[in-house]
Amino acid sequence: MTKVTMIVNGKSVSAETEGRTLLVQYLREGLGLTGTHVGCDTSQCGACVVHVNGEAVKSCTMFAAEAEGAEVTTIEGMANPDGSLSVIQQAFQDHHGLQCGFCTPGMVMSAAALLKDNPRPTEAEVRAYLEGNICRCTGYHNIVKAIMAASGQDVAIAAE
Amino acid sequence: MYAFEIERPKSLADAVAAIGAEEAQFLGGGQTLIPTLKQRLAAPSKLVSLSGIAELKGLRMDDAGRVCIGGGTTHATVAREAAAHYPALAALAAHIGDPAVRNRGTIGGSLANNDPSACYPAAVLASNATIVTSNREIAADDYFEGMFTTALEDGEIVTEVRFPIPQAANYQKFAQPASRFALVGVFVAKYADGVRVAITGASEQGVFRWSEAEAALSKSFDAAAIKGLAADADGLIGDMHGTPAYRAHLIGVLTGRAVTAAAG
Secondary structure (H helix, E strand, O other), X not given: OEEEXXXXXXXXXXXXXXOOOEHHHHHHHHOOOOOOOOOOOOOOOOOOEEEEOOEEEEHHHOEHHHHOOOEEEOHHHOOOOOOXXXXXXXXXXXXXXXXXXXXXXXXXXXXHHHHHHOOOOOHHHHHHHXXXXXXXXXXXXXXXXXXXXXXXXXOOOOOO | OOOOEEEOOOOHHHHHHHOOOOOEEEEOOOOOHHHHHHOOOOOOOEEEEXXXXXHHOOEEEOOOOOEEEEOOOEHHHHHHHOOOOOHHHHHHHOOOOOHHHHOOOEHHHHHHHOOOOOOHHHHHHHOOOEEEEOOOEEEHHHHEEEOOEEOOOOOOOEEEEEEOOOOEEEEEEEXXXXXXXXXXXXXXXXXXXXXXXXEXXXXXXXXXXXXXXXXXXXXXXXXXXXXXXXXXXXXXOOEOOEOHHHHHHHHHHHHHHHHHHHHO
C-alpha cells in the first residue's frame, strides 16, 4: 500500500492505495465521494468523468497513483460556495436534463469541460462533445437543452 | 485486475531503468491497457507510468520542417497544436475515441499497441514518419509488423514521432457504429516525390499501404485515377461488422473521398 495525496475539490487529501486502485475507487471508497458513478467500468459510458488538472477524464480508466499531486474536481465540487446549484446544475434542473440521474454527474462534468473551452457551442458541438457520455434513459434532448441554456443561448431544439 | 506495483518516474532515463524487472510493462495513457488489465488479459508485476515525464510531451518543428510529437503527447494536444502545421493529422487526432479519452490517450501508446483498427498507424505510415525510441530511429515502413506487433523491443519507449508535412492530405474513417474504432480508415498523403496511401481497420496484418492506388495517384492526384482499382479482399478482416469483400469495397470508396477532400 502506498499513500497517494492530491487536491480534491480544493482540499488536500490522502488515502492508502494499491497500484491497481483506480481514481474512481480512490474517490468513492477512499474519500467517500460517491457522487462520481461507475456505470460501465470500461470507459464507454462517462458516468465517472471528473476533471484532473482541469481536463475531463474517465476516472475508471486512470490509476489513483497517476493523480498524485494533481488537482481533481468531482461533482461534489461543482456547487457554488454557498451551496446553491451552479449555472450548469441549475440548467439541468430547469430543463429536466436528467431522468434516473445515474449519468448526470458525468454529464455535468463533461458539460463544464466543454463550456470552459467553448463558452458558446453550437447544438452539434454539444452533441459531438457528449460522444463519450451515455444516458441509458436516452434523455439526450433535454441534456443538450440544459447545456445550451447554461451557455446563455436559446434552447429551442427541433426534436422533442 | 491482478495486483501490481506502479512507478511514476519523472525522466526517460529513470523509466528505462525502472522497466528492468521481469513482467514489467510501460503505461502510456492507459486507455487500452487499463481495460485490458481489468479483463485480466495482461498480468504485469509492475507498471511504469510514462505520464509524469515532461520531456515526452509536446510538439515542436525540427530543422527539416517536420512536425515532431513527443510520445507522451495526448490526442487532445495533437488535435489542438498540430492544426496549424498538419491539419489532416490534427483532424485524425480530434476524432479518436471521445473527449475524455483524448485527454489521456497518447500517440506513443497508440503506436506501441498497434491496434489493427487504430487511427494513428495510418497517419504514420502514409506520412512515412520516423518513430524515435529510447534506443534508435525506425522508419514507418519498418515499424509495423502485424496485428499488435511492432519493431519495438522489450524496454523500448516511443519518445517522438517525426512527420514530414505533405502538400495535401486527408483521413477518412468509416466508424464501426458501436466501438467507433475504424471499420476501415484511409490516410492519403501527397508529397513532392509521390503519394502514399495507408489503410487501417481492414487487414488481419494491421495497417498496410495500398501500392496500386499509390502508383495511380502519383500519376494523377484525382479520385478518377483509382476508379478501376479494387483492393484485394484476401487477408482482410471478416467479422460481424463486415465481410472482407465489404471492407475491400470501403477501401476504394474512402480512398476516393480522401483524395477529393485533400485535393479540394
